Amino acid sequence: MKTIVIDAGHGGSDPGATYQGSQEKTFNLSIALNVQRILSQNYEVEIIMTRTSDVTLSLGARTQLANQRNADFFLSIHNNAAGGSGFESYIYNGPLVPTTQAYQNTIHDRIINTVGPKYNVSNRGKKEANFHVLRESDMSALLLEILFVDNPGDLALLKNSSFINDVSRSIAEGVADALNLPGKTQPQPAPGDLYRVIAGSFRNRENAENRIEFLANQGIASFVVQTTISGTVYYRVQAGAYEQEKNAKDQVARLKSIGITGAFIVRETGTTPPTPAPEPPQEEGYSILGDQYLNACQLDDFVKTVNPDAPDLGRFYMKYGNAYGIRGDIAYAQAIHETDYFRFTGLVDADQNNYAGIGATGPGNPGATFSSPEEGVHAQIQHLYAYASTEAIPTGYAKVDPRFDLVSRGSGKTWIQLNGKWAVPGTTYGQSILSIYERNIDHAIEEMDQQKQVLQDVLEEL
CATH class of the missing domain: 3.40.630.40 (Zn-dependent exopeptidases)
Structure with missing residues (x-):
């Protein structure tokens, strides 16, 4: 060796x-x-x-x-x-x-x-x-x-x-x-029931490789397994194989806790592979519509590790994310990407309250201006909703996004599908947003571990 x-x-x-x-x-x-x-x-x-x-x-x-x-x-x-x-x-x-x-x-x-x-x-x-x-x-x-x-x-x-x-x-x-390094071969399981945990299934191998990188940063080993269903090639990211179904379900729960909501289990019986089921409608990246996993404090605390003077906007992303069914915590990462951690080093100025560069196309055209930070967040969430959904604006909410009607409704259901739409050419736009979101998750986990240790220390002193 x-x-x-x-x-x-x-x-x-x-x-x-x-x-x-x-x-x-x-x-x-x-x-x-x-x-x-x-x-x-x-x-x-x-x-x-x-x-x-x-x-x-x-x-x-x-x-x-x-x-x-x-x-x-x-x-x-x-x-x-x-x-x-x-x-x-x-x-x-x-x-x-x-x-x-x-x-x-x-x-x-x-x-x-x-x-x-x-x-x-x-x-x-x-x-x-x-x-x-x-x-x-x-x-x-x-x-x-x-x-x-x-x-x-x-x-x-x-x-x-x-x-x-x-x-x-x-x-x-x-x-x-x-x-000329020899490659490692994946160990073959012994005959018997086996529960494989799939942490994503993609038509694009690069997206599968990005998922593997993300899992590795979370301490989870995984690898790509190629499968063909109805003539379509999928690249599955396998994050474990277990003889006990409970262990596989525990791994799925762990994956969901870090934001991979589409994780699923494939069961194999004996030495005969199962008849493959249709792949779930998954994910060139995380979906824009969905649950939020981070809270307002975790969002605001993270951005202040880079910019201590950043405004406290987390509560607005939670509010409008819930109202529209949008992942407001990832929308917050989009705002960080667009504004350079709310330092506004690009086209948009802080007083525009435009946290996603809506309408900003170049020098001399810095984009829309909103009357308040809350309206600016609302407009961003609404613009995301235009891409991710074909439904009407939720009852009780006015149209505040000036470019809402210019969007091809439902044309960007995942963050990576915003590449070339929200940002042009933007071939890595969605990936950059998800990278920031993943770092926010890491920071939140680290803070929770520290808080847990403090509580344990207090208990020991009682």
Whole structure:
């Protein structure tokens, strides 16, 4: 089994490149941990991380670790600065281990061929340099400069979870190809009844991969199972297989608690697979209509982790979300995405009370203005309702969205289906919203765990 050292550049007291409050070290670690997880889940390989948290680590300590463990490959993940845009990779500009250049070619090409066309990332080329981690590593070593932290366009991609997932997977698959890593095979169940838990079923494999990334961030392992029903290919995300039906139901309940309302169980009897049932009407992403899982306080508390001066709007998203049957907690994530955590760094100003960019099409046309924060939230929820439903506006509520009648009713029932509709071209618009929502869920869970610990401490003192 081959051994790979993954090095998340900088860390601790060394932030790396910084720009407008963003620090390179954070992006490096996020990508490195994703690469570690993807490789460990899918390939027969030993992964050693130079760091898995925000700690200070010298360059010498990083290469010494790799040399002591007699690693087969050293991969250092960084992001660039000081002007420019795009992706580049580096090997040592001196004597090389023979496989080094071949590894660079394979990994570099896989990355740029994945993120280049999809995200318009420019290819800055395969380069050489006298970097410590390249020079002092006894094995083949490669340093990646993913994007430029101080370029606003590149920085927006680094804050986009879909880009992070795609670039991480392309790195992992490039490494696997370069080093010819054997893939892991899924264990086969013993004969008997088996209850498979499906955490999503998609016609688009990329959406299934995004679901796997989300589950992994929640500590739930899953993988794609392809199935064909009535001539249509579906990509199911399997998140467990159990001999006891109760255990499968417990897993479904867990999935629903983190927002995956469409989870279901497939039962197999003996060694004969069941006759496949029609797939549920699922989900290119979460549906816009549906239940809310976070409360107003959890929404407002989350946004203040980034912008302490953000207005308290959570109660309005709960109110109008309930009235229209819209997932107001995800609509709140949409507002965060549109307003940059209510800092209004784009076209719309704070005094417009326009939290979703309704009518904003470019410089000189900043969109609609609403009379109050509550009306602005109401208009956003109503605009979402126009996309997600063909029903009339609920009784007792006036039309406040000036573009309500311009929407093709029912044309966007999920958040990802808003791509190219709400935001043009917006190919990752819905995914960006869901990424923020998932981080809000993580923050809420962390707060609840802290509150639980405080209560336990109080009980112990009684």
